[in-house]
Amino acid sequence: MTLVASIGRGWLDGVAAARESLAVLGETVSEAAGMVLHPRRFRLGDCALAFQRAAFDGLPVSTGVGFLLGLVLAFQSAAALKTFGVESYVADLLAIGLFRELGPLVTAIILAGRSGSAFAAEIGTMKVDEELDALTTMGLPPVRFLVMPRTVAAIAAMPVLTIFVELAGLVGGSIVMRMMGVPTSVYWSKVAATSTVFMISFGLAKSALFGLLVGLVGCCAGMRTKSTADGVGVAATSAVVGGIVAIAVVDGLVAVICYFWGV
């Protein structure tokens, strides 16, 4: 009976969380539409600050992870491809892998960990301190003030970070390939030959979509924060977990759609 009750309670909590998130999403879409008509409503200063924290402050860790990712990928794939004597294809593998999939995916996971949790913690703390209530009673929608600038910042930051992650990954790969005797010029010319404008643009568009998910999930988690001792911590955790799950689900959907469209 206790097990059934806890499953039921968990289910109801999940439904309530989904309903609240949908309400925030609906309000965000409504506010975004309103801002098209009234662009001055957009809090550009708050957005710039959130962009600075998400993009510039996150650059060292993202670039570092991208570089190591390229190193590891190159080592692992070179070992396997060497068996067939085609280790020079590591450059192709890295370019396709990073531009289409790993660059956006890894960057989004980093952003969810750094900025998604930060969004949830900032908004959650504001909720506990009654600042969201203060905005509401001043007639200022919290979604416009808090969710919109952060979500737009996350959307804008993702392609910037993704480019750095991808370039750092390719640099990492080039070091490994040079160690394996492949001239750097050969490696980069193979990367250039493999990479297409469509492939790079596709990856960047996907990264912007992931940025939208990270921003929305992080802000929704903050808006749902409960006024308990562990409320903000729980919100930050659910922002990271929810963000990564949402990224994985959407990435899978995009992969399936691309497969059927032959992209």
Add this chain to the structure above:
Amino acid sequence: MSEGPIIRLEGVDAGYPGALILENVSFSVARGEIFILLGGSGCGKSTIMKHMIGLNPVLSGKLEVAGLEWSERTRAELCRRIGVMYQSGALFGSMTCLENVLLPLEEFSPMKRAERVERARALLADVELEDAADKMPAEISGGMRKRVAIARAMALDPEVVFLDEPSAGLDPITSSALDDLVLRLRREKGTTFVVVTHELPSIFKIADRCAMFDKARRGMIALGTPAALRDGSDDEFVRRFFNRGEIHG
């Protein structure tokens, strides 16, 4: 401006969906009055205030502020006609005190930028905090934060200002200074104040009338001036509440 009460509650059931806290509450607040919502912890006085400021809808009954009921249609107008100071002050930590006071002016006032800044500085001067204009909320004391919050609540010249536990966490001197500020603002601007508190010295200093709530009886148990409630109430709980205050006061 109409001459009727600024706030009117008729048969209001207060609480949250699935959690009734107060039943059948009826009272009205006159314009220019300082009206206190009081009672023990958890009695529902903050819940009633949340209904009054439009954060939560009433469960049933009628609640009017400035002649209007809260709805999506009236929300924008009512938000401009009320001001709220929250228990913590609820200042935005990423903004200076001046920017906090400027915020409602920037969003709703037709004034030019320079005029808005001048007005915000004047509001800070009203609460004797013109020197704190460029400080962040984290750099000032709790009492100062509450005064900045009052300045922000007064920014759009609201008809009624709600104060949630203004004395909470303050020493008696700072608390008394805050009471003086409320009395002065009412005298100079004619603003109505609805104050949630259970601080008896503050109640006797500023209140015109009080509504007292009781958790056990889930309702309003007394309405009147503080002196009348202290000296003439038939209700034992009310007498105990006020007499304990006299002994400790």
